[in-house]
Amino acid sequence: MRKKIVAGNWKMNTTLAEGIALAKEVSSFVTEANLNSDKGVVIAPPFIHLTEILKNVNTDKICVAAQNCAADENGAFTGEVSASMLQNIGVKAVILGHSERRMYYNETSLTLLKKVQLVLKYQMKPIFCIGELLSEREKNIHFDVIKQQLHETVFTLTADDYSKIIIAYEPVWAIGTGVTASPEQAQEMHAYIRSLIAEKFGATAADNTTLLYGGSCKASNAKELFDNKDVDGGLIGGASLKMSEFSAIISAM
Ligand code: PGA
Numbered sequence: 001m002r003k004k005i006v007a008g009n010w011k012m013n014t015t016l017a018e019g020i021a022l023a024k025e026v027s028s029f030v031t032e033a034n035l036n037s038d039k040g041v042v043i044a045p046p047f048i049h050l051t052e053i054l055k056n057v058n059t060d061k062i063c064v065a066a067q068n069c070a071a072d073e074n075g076a077f078t079g080e081v082s083a084s085m086l087q088n089i090g091v092k093a094v095i096l097g098h099s100e101r102r103m104y105y106n107e108t109s110l111t112l113l114k115k116v117q118l119v120l121k122y123q124m125k126p127i128f129c130i131g132e133l134l135s136e137r138e139k140n141i142h143f144d145v146i147k148q149q150l151h152e153t154v155f156t157l158t159a160d161d162y163s164k165i166i167i168a169y170e171p172v173w174a175i176g177t178g179v180t181a182s183p184e185q186a187q188e189m190h191a192y193i194r195s196l197i198a199e200k201f202g203a204t205a206a207d208n209t210t211l212l213y214g215g216s217c218k219a220s221n222a223k224e225l226f227d228n229k230d231v232d233g234g235l236i237g238g239a240s241l242k243m244s245e246f247s248a249i250i251s252a253m
Pocket of ligand 1 (some may be wrong): 184214217
């Protein structure tokens with residue numbers, strides 16, 4: 001049975017004090033909500049705050065994730081943070097393939113696959129993002145784009161490795177724009193992604209994959225998105241920085 005998840009991607013926001021305060025609020029909320037074991041909450045603060053935040057949350061109840069990691073194991077890579085460093089401080093998951101990383105830092109499928117493999121090697125969970133541009137949707141090639149993104153990356157893994165992945169569908173035109181995919185658009189793409197997984201790894205693997213939606217998901221639209229049978233929660237950017245919004249999104253799961 002797949003898990004439902006709400007994950008907050010804080011991106012390059014918060015001071016240390018703000019991050020700790022927000023993480024504590026999320027932690028208390030989730031602890032009190034006493035969610036069923038088939039529901040999970042993730043927060044992904046900036047790298048530099050991870051150690052302190054890990055000390056301030058109930059790690060039995062929430063998962064602390066990183067927003068990225070290096071594509072190499074260790075060595076002369078100035079400014080990079082390795083998967084093993086993240087594992088060493090207690091990080092349990094890593095967001096990879098976010099469209100902002102693909103666009104602004106030229107991350108290719110090849111780079112992303114290396115990162116996925118390292119995250120798995122260090123026993124953390126990749127939250128792997130895929131999504132099409134507005135121009136690709138307008139040209140009606142969005143299904144092909146998603147298929148290619150999967151085939152070049154996580155579909156090259158062994159079935160065992162694949163089973164540890166969470167996928168987030170994030171149409172690029174919906175990220176940070178205030179334009180959300182309609183529940184029908186989200187469900188249509190999620191069902192398609194699940195059918196591709198079934199083709200590649202079989203029906204059970206498809207059924208067990210947690211598929212998150214991301215892109216301007218907020219308190220006011222979370223429920224209508226999450227109510228779709230193939231939408232198993234969300235990857236939340238802007239709205240994860242405000243506790244009133246984020247808690248309502250968690251409650252909508
Ligand atoms: P948004 O970002 O919720 O601010 O649109 C989502 C994401 O980038 O994961």
